[in-house]
Amino acid sequence: MSPRTRRALGAITAAASLAFLAALSRVPYAAEPGADALLRLAWRARGERVEQCRRLTPAELARVPAHMRQEIQCTGRIVPYRLRVALDGREVINELVQAAGARHDRPLYVFRELRVPPGPHALAVRFARVRTVPATARDDETTTPPELRLDTAVLFLSRRAALVTYDEEQRRLTLIAAPRPPPPAR
Amino acid sequence: MALPRGLRRALARADAAMNRLYGWRYNPLYHSGALVVALLLVILATGVYLLLFYRIGAPFASVARIADQVWLGRWIRALHRYASDAAVVAAAVHALRILAQGRTWGPRALAWVTGLVLLFVIFLCGWTGYVMVWDVQGQALAQAGARLLDLLPIFSEPISRAFVGERPLPGAFFFLNLFAHIALPVGLGLLLWLHVSRLARPGLLPPRRLVAGVIALLVALAVLWPAALGPPADLFQTPARAPYDAFFAFWLPLVRPLPAGTVWALLAAGVAAAVLAPWWTRPRAGERPAPSWVDERICTGCEQCVQDCPYDAIALVPRTRDVRPGASALVAHVAPTRCVSCGICAGSCAPMGVGPPERTGRDQLVAARRFASARRPGPRDIVVIACDRAVPAAGPHAGAPGALVYPVACAGSLHTSVVEYLLRAGAGGVLLAACPPRDCWNREGSKWLEQRVFHGREAELHERVDRRRVRLVFVASGERDRLRRAVAEFRAALAPLAVAGGETDFAGARECAPSGGGAPR
Numbered sequence: 005m006s007p008r009t010r011r012a013l014g015a016i017t018a019a020a021s022l023a024f025l026a027a028l029s030r031v032p033y034a035a036e037p038g039a040d041a042l043l044r045l046a047w048r049a050r051g052e053r054v055e056q057c058r059r060l061t062p063a064e065l066a067r068v069p070a071h072m073r074q075e076i077q078c079t080g081r082i083v084p085y086r087l088r089v090a091l092d093g094r095e096v097i098n099e100l101v102q103a104a105g106a107r108h109d110r111p112l113y114v115f116r117e118l119r120v121p122p123g124p125h126a127l128a129v130r131f132a133r134v135r136t137v138p139a140t141a142r143d144d145e146t147t148t149p150p151e152l153r154l155d156t157a158v159l160f161l162s163r164r165a166a167l168v169t170y171d172e173e174q175r176r177l178t179l180i181a182a183p184r185p186p187p188p189a190r
Numbered sequence: 191m192a193l194p195r196g197l198r199r200a201l202a203r204a205d206a207a208m209n210r211l212y213g214w215r216y217n218p219l220y221h222s223g224a225l226v227v228a229l230l231l232v233i234l235a236t237g238v239y240l241l242l243f244y245r246i247g248a249p250f251a252s253v254a255r256i257a258d259q260v261w262l263g264r265w266i267r268a269l270h271r272y273a274s275d276a277a278v279v280a281a282a283v284h285a286l287r288i289l290a291q292g293r294t295w296g297p298r299a300l301a302w303v304t305g306l307v308l309l310f311v312i313f314l315c316g317w318t319g320y321v322m323v324w325d326v327q328g329q330a331l332a333q334a335g336a337r338l339l340d341l342l343p344i345f346s347e348p349i350s351r352a353f354v355g356e357r358p359l360p361g362a363f364f365f366l367n368l369f370a371h372i373a374l375p376v377g378l379g380l381l382l383w384l385h386v387s388r389l390a391r392p393g394l395l396p397p398r399r400l401v402a403g404v405i406a407l408l409v410a411l412a413v414l415w416p417a418a419l420g421p422p423a424d425l426f427q428t429p430a431r432a433p434y435d436a437f438f439a440f441w442l443p444l445v446r447p448l449p450a451g452t453v454w455a456l457l458a459a460g461v462a463a464a465v466l467a468p469w470w471t472r473p474r475a476g477e478r479p480a481p482s483w484v485d486e487r488i489c490t491g492c493e494q495c496v497q498d499c500p501y502d503a504i505a506l507v508p509r510t511r512d513v514r515p516g517a518s519a520l521v522a523h524v525a526p527t528r529c530v531s532c533g534i535c536a537g538s539c540a541p542m543g544v545g546p547p548e549r550t551g552r553d554q555l556v557a558a559r560r561f562a563s564a565r566r567p568g569p570r571d572i573v574v575i576a577c578d579r580a581v582p583a584a585g586p587h588a589g590a591p592g593a594l595v596y597p598v599a600c601a602g603s604l605h606t607s608v609v610e611y612l613l614r615a616g617a618g619g620v621l622l623a624a625c626p627p628r629d630c631w632n633r634e635g636s637k638w639l640e641q642r643v644f645h646g647r648e649a650e651l652h653e654r655v656d657r658r659r660v661r662l663v664f665v666a667s668g669e670r671d672r673l674r675r676a677v678a679e680f681r682a683a684l685a686p687l688a689v690a691g692g693e694t695d696f697a698g699a700r701e702c703a704p705s706g707g708g709a710p711r
Contacts, residue, residue, distance in 0.1 A: 005210065014211040018403075022411045029275050030418040030433035035330035035442055042428050046354040048347075106343065115340075115350050165426045169356050180356060181426050 040119040041160035045089065045129065047170035047177075049112040049148035051103055052133060055080035081108040085148075088130040091120065100134065112148075122162040129154040129168055129177055152177045194471060197290035205629065206668030214626035214664055218404070221396035221628060222284035226312075227382065228401045229277040232408070234375065236270035239263075241372075246364035249324040250422040257419050268412035274316050275437040276408065281309050291631055295472035297388060297501065297528050304385040306464055311374055311381065316438040318371040322364070326432040327439060329353075329423035334442055341450040355425030388528060389633065390502045479599075480547050481529035482536070484522045486511055488543030491518030494648040498538035500633035503528035532632030533603025537642065540649040542605060551605035558596070558608045558615075565594050567617035572680060575609070576623040577601040579631060579667050593677050601625065602635020606642050606651035609660055619659045619684045623673060626664040636664060658687060 005013075036042075057078040065073050082103030089097035096118060104110040114131070131152040148170065154177035158166055167180040201219075208217040218225060243263065245252040256263040285305060288294060294302040317335065321328045336349040352363060386392035395401065420432035434442070445453045463470075472478065486509065496504045506520040522544055524535075536545025542552045567573055575596045596612070598604050601624035609620050622643065624636040640662055641647035651660065661683075663676040 010211060017211055018407055022407055025272060025275055025279070026411055026415050028436040029271060031436045032431055033434040033439075033443065034429065034431040035326075035334070035446065036428035040428075044354065046351060046356070048351070104347075110346070113348050113351065115348055115354070163428045163430065165355065165428065167355055167426070169354070 036163070038119070039122060039162040041122045041162060042165040043089075043091075043118040043120050043127070043158075043160070044165050044167045045087070045097075045114055045116045045118075045169075046167060047114050049085065049101075049114070049131070049170060050146055051082040051085065051112050052147055052150070053080050053109070054083055079107075082110070082112060084108070084134045085112055085131050086134050087114060087116075088128075088132075089116075089118070090126075090128040091118075092126050093128075101131075117165075120160045122160050124157060124159045127154070127156055127158045127168075127179075131170075131177065146172075149175055154179065194290050194292055197286060201287060201290050202666065202668035205666045206672075209626070209666055209669060209672075214628070214666065215397060216400045216403070217626070217628070218280075218396075218400065219283060219287070220626060221400060222280045222287060224393055224396040225280040225400075225404065226277050226284060226308075227394050228396060228404065229273045229280060230312075230375070230378065232273040232405060233270060233277065236266050236273065239266050240270060244322065244368070246361050246368055249322060249364050253323045253325075254419060257416070264416045265409065265412040268415070268417035269408055271417040271435070272408050272411055274312075274319065275435065276404070277312060278309075278316070278437045281305075281312060285309060289467060289471065292471050292473075293631060295468040296478075297503070297530050299468035300388060301385055302468055303465060304381055306461075308378065308381045308385060311378055313438065315371060315374045315378075316435075318367050318374070320435065320438060321367050322371060323419070324359075324364070324423045325420035326423060326429045327420050327434050329425070330429045330434075330442060331439060333429075334445060338445070338450050338453055341454060353425055359425075388501055390500050391634070393628070479531035481526040481531055482524045482533070482544055482546045484524060485543040485550070486521050488541050489518070489521045489539075490541060490543075491520040491522070492540075492648070493522075494540070495522050495535040495538045495544050498534055498634070498638055500532065500534060501528050501530055503530075504535060504544075530632070532635065533600055534632055534635055534638060536603045537605050537635075537638065538649050539605075542607075545603070549599060549603060551607060554598075554605050554608050555611060558611045561594075561596055562612060562615035567594055567612065567615060569616060569618045571617050572619045572621050572677060572684070573612045573617045574621045574623055574673075574677065575601070575604060575612075577625050577635070579625050579629075580623045580665050580673070600630070600632050600635045601639050602630060602632055602637075604639060606649060609643070610652055610655050613655060613659055618687075619661065619680055621677060621680050622660070622662040623665050623676070624662065626666055629666060656687075659684065 055078040057076050059076055060068075060074075065075065084103065085101045087097055087099055087101050088095060097116060101112050101114055102108050103112045129152075133150040152170065154168060156179055158179065160166060165181065168177055169180060170176075171178045205217065205219055208219050212218070214220065239262075240256060243252055243256050253267070256267050258264070288298075288302065288305070317331055321332045333350070333353050336353060339345065340348045340350050352359060382394075386394070396404075418433035421430060448456075482503075491506060491509070493506060496506060503525050504522050505525070507523040509517060509519060509521040522535075524544070531546045533546050533549045536542075536550050536554070539545065539551060542550055542555075545551065545553070571594055573594045573596050575598055578597055578599050580601075594617075601622060604622070609622070612620050622639065624639055625631065627634075627636040627640075630636045638647065642649055643651045643660060643662060644657065651657075661676070661680050663673065665673045665676065
């Protein structure tokens with residue numbers, strides 16, 4: 005191979021490598037293929053805390069350092085909720101939502117995304133406490149109600165997301181971003 | 191291992207092709223590791239400029255404004271991105287190269303593991319960088335990452351909730367992201383130091399001409415083909431078709447259909463396989479080369495092996511054994527945990543007192559004598575002393591008339607007395623076939639060999655040896671033609687010389703008893 009040919013081939017290889025680099029840095033891709041709309045359910049709920057308390061015996065108390073002695077010891081957890089979602093009368097989600105944390109003593113977080121064919125749909129969301137107990141002193145107005153419901157008609161637009169979330173001030177589920185379907189023609 | 195062997199073959203072909211085009215001095219594959227450092231410096235310089243214009247309150251708009259600066263911002267942003275992509279490619283080539291060459295185990299395991307961490311941190315830097323732009327790609331990367339991170343029980347609140355769309359993303363998110371994007375490179379510096387900490391003379395930068403060429407090409411690409419900017423992120427819009435960077439977002443289509451738990455399991459398996467490479471690529475227990483040892487009876491404490499060792503594995507320590515009048519106060523000591531058994535110390539020791547068992551200078555002379563008696567090189571014969579890595583290239587010459595192949599573990603471990611012995615034994619010439627210097631598996635073997643043979647470095651080839659009968663050629667394992675040409679050219683150069691007379695008064699076996707190998711006696 006003559007030096008001139010080698011130089012030319014070297015230049016072509018370098019140019020091809022760069023073109024390859026640039027092409028791979030802009031590969032057309034759709035992270036969400038298809039024209040489906042998205043139903044996003046996302047909220048944070050402060051559930052009812054259930055505690056089991058017992059009084060420590062004097063012997064047990066004696067084993068604890070003086071500054072850590074508490075006569076009553078409680079272990080608690082947040083009561084789970086059941087999430088049910090129906091679209092046009094057909095149930096698409098039915099699952100138990102446990103409170104976060106290893107001991108299930110943190111708030112409940114709901115985050116689900118569902119692909120939905122574009123168009124008008126009847127949406128029904130239920131978020132209800134499971135195995136609830138009589139209201140306690142800790143079940144105040146900041147606690148999420150035992151049952152949340154949302155029944156509405158939604159017009160899902162192609163590739164747009166409709167968000168169902170919990171409004172802590174109104175204490176109810178609300179729908180954001182998706183416009184309501186137009187009223188039926190008379 | 192089958193995988194490294196297959197990789198090695200592919201690499202040999204690629205090396206040979208690149209050597210033909212650019213020569214071994216500027217072969218980018220040989221400089222892949224150093225190129226990463228050079229590219230990181232480019233990324234750092236361009237990143238400082240971009241930082242001046244980036245606004246965490248309006249991430250996409252500020253990046254779009256940068257991209258609109260036709261004279262500077264547009265191509266600097268593109269250079270920042272292309273240099274990042276090239277850094278990933280160079281780091282991947284470097285890692286594959288080390289894996290293929292089986293240089294992952296023993297004392298090199300630290301460099302391997304820190305190299306993997308470096309690659310991971312480069313990925314993290316890229317990930318945060320793309321999220322900073324906050325276009326469709328940044329959104330997809332952020333949401334996919336959040337989905338995976340949510341499975342880890344370390345966050346008080348699911349990260350995905352930040353991308354619900356109920357409220358605009360807070361500036362704190364972009365501030366944290368920017369902080370990570372800037373802080374991670376600081377960690378890169380520390381990791382890089384660890385990565386090369388076991389090397390005596392790490393080559394951190396490629397040759398200037400190669401750096402200049404690579405940067406010039408990337409600038410040209412950035413000017414001619416500016417980096418793409420996708421549509422702005424919209425949390426109420428499913429990510430549309432947009433340009434994605436395959437070097438940093440290649441995992442998106444792979445993980446999209448899989449549950450987060452499966453992705454973590456696959457990732458853990460992949461990471462475990464990579465991190466454990468030092469374990470699964472190392473030779474079997476009986477086949478692992480032993481570290482060098484020092485024969486203290488011979489060691490003069492001259493320090494040459496300390497200087498030549500590429501891994502800082504040898505130090506001079508006070509002599510405790512074999513103390514006799516005239517013996518040096520200091521003696522070389524090999525740290526077995528740092529020694530990779532390259533044997534370069536064997537070539538560096540004039541009195542032949544150090545080296546891996548059965549590969550010290552004295553052992554080499556014994557082997558050379560055995561070779562000479564078996565092959566009986568004649569005055570028209572050329573002995574090709576070929577580095578083991580170059581043997582595949584030298585193979586065809588084994589049966590070629592007049593070219594006798596004498597393989598050695600590493601050309602850098604060759605004691606120059608072997609060259610002299612073979613010439614005295616009757617060979618017309620000795621051709622040293624060593625790996626190209628930047629491709630030496632033992633880093634500096636080829637460099638030291640050249641200096642010992644032609645430039646008088648300690649343990650030099652004796653001045654009485656006719657240098658016209660010795661030639662050094664740097665040849666990669668895939669370059670058969672090149673070696674064949676070198677043999678032919680050397681033969682032509684030897685033709686006008688008077689026939690070398692085989693001398694019989696130099697008997698290595700008598701003068702230097704074999705070391706026997708093993709522990710110092």
